[in-house]
Amino acid sequence: MRPRKLSLRIERWPLAVPFRITGHVIDAACLVSVTLDDGYHTGNGEASGVFYLGETPESIAAQIETARAPIEAGITRAQLLDVLPPGGARNAVDAALWALESQQQAIPVWRAAGLPAPRALLTTMTIGTDTPQAMAEAARALTHARALKIKLDGTAADAPRLAAIRDMRPDVPLAVDANQGWSRAHFDAMIPLLQQLGVGMLEQPFAIGADACLEHIDCPISLAADESFQDLADLPEVARRYDVVNLKLDKCGGLTRALDLATHVRDAGLSLMVGCMAGTSLAIAPAFLLGQQCDHVDLDGPIFLARDREPSVVYTDGLLHCPPQTWGHAGAPPFFR
Template sequence: MTNHGSGPLELDARIETLPLTEPFHITGYTFVDCRMLVVELRDGALAGHGEGLGVYYRHDTPDTMLRQVEALRGAIEAGVTRGQLLRLLPPGGARNAVDCALWDLEAKRNGKPVWQLAGLPPPRPLPTTFTLGADEPAAMAAAARRLDGARTLKLKLTGDRRNAERVRAVRAVCPDAWMMVDANQGFTRETFAETLPALVEAGVAVVEQPFPVGREDWLDGLDCPIPLAADESVQDSADLPKVAGRVRIVNIKLDKCGGLTAALALAEEARRMGFELMVGNMGGSSWSMGPAFALGALCAVVDLDGPLYMRGDRSPAVSYRDGRIWCPDAVWGGPAMSAA
């Protein structure tokens, strides 16, 4: 094993844009491309990569993220540690990109993969959901047919009153698939009550973020036999108390909490409080999926299909086969070839 000491780094931070294969619809938003902050940290011949999409509904954009990183260029290039980074940057995409680049570089310096450095279980292919954007029911059913090999589906729902039709249409063409739905804060208590019988009839396994942030009280006394998951309501560990006793599952996204370091801490605290874990993504390439894949070893639900909806990806890239995602060491988080 080759050891590489810490020390001054060379920072390259830039914004990249990759188009989506087609527009992607969720409650209140339509996405046509994937715009991301890319961070590369170099130590001589070794390089670590990180990627941040930010949190669009919190106005955490690649432009603001790039400004955050450039403001800390001196501290980063002086050899910032992951612990220092937690104090220098708030939760969000900028910290995620730098933190993941630091993890990737650390793996190459030490000749050990990130999963070993983080004390995570050995990697294995993980079943992942394949996401259907909110659309006309027939269009969603057609999209489901095209997802060859998908065993688990995630349906995006909206604030209108056609969600029951959407769920029934997809279930009709995928009778055996595990299915969850994600409202992205789009339901009211009334529209949720109207839709719930169709969700139960279709065998939906999880309902994610049914109500708006700030209306977690709408979950109190909710007569719902389907497990609920929090996404937008939980950005980082500080938000866990407000959903305790109200949801079963917490969706951890590295862009929300600000990197793998913070995500591991959030996962530990959430498990201590009795939550089940889900790992998700804000989109992105294989450099976004890699660190989330490492966290996925701890999660009951994995939603890491971002690259499938983009026209391009990194090389090498994560792979999808038989409804599972696999991230080889060479994609992200593995030792340098000379240290392997």
């Protein structure tokens, strides 16, 4: 193992406007960036962590510090799985290790991972919770979006919100994300409207641990597990309740683990989605590779930032492009400028 120097930095990347979901308002991507330097090559990664599990940039940085010695001694990505638990800390270090390995071998990360050359991905664009009029206007402004995800919070305003968006954008597929915020009564009331308006997917309607009722509901709309799926131990219950699993690198602890989990999810007969927390293009680049194996892609985090990291991913006509210089080897200078 080749030794390397580990550097950490807590960063705050403001959003252009605050973004609201059930029970939470996000005004910035607060994250930890990681750099690994072996004296000749550098690898970079970032993570925001899982806010609803109590992770913060400070807790992520502290957790990484507990593993500084093995990381700097030359730990591998496989060994990292036994050193740090799932979550933001392992994700940030795993991404930096992928990028460092890519630089050392002078090959792109996708090739180091044994994956085919990546293609542009159709990604949903997300509309945060607001008044019906404001959400409809946000849908209108996303002229380049070819699929929309709508954040709904379980209140009486959800029905007019969704109807206003569908009136404004009759041309695009819609998905709804409740972020654990619905009651069973609200679920029962909303499902007919979701059907009427052509919503294709409902994500995480109930809170973690409160979704057992889904085992006994024949829902006419595809159900996706986000918060209910953190790692492999959750899969048996999720497979009985949901149709889709939303894999996020901050939840499972990095691309290395996510690629393995994707196989298990497929084997369980479920579809795959890749999502993201608030972050810059450096967080999206590893998820973009996971997205090559997914049926649904929700990787729009950087579009909400007032300013993204450079070089950045590119969004055109609803598609996500990840230029080679964004992360890992591309014959380009180090990521941070």
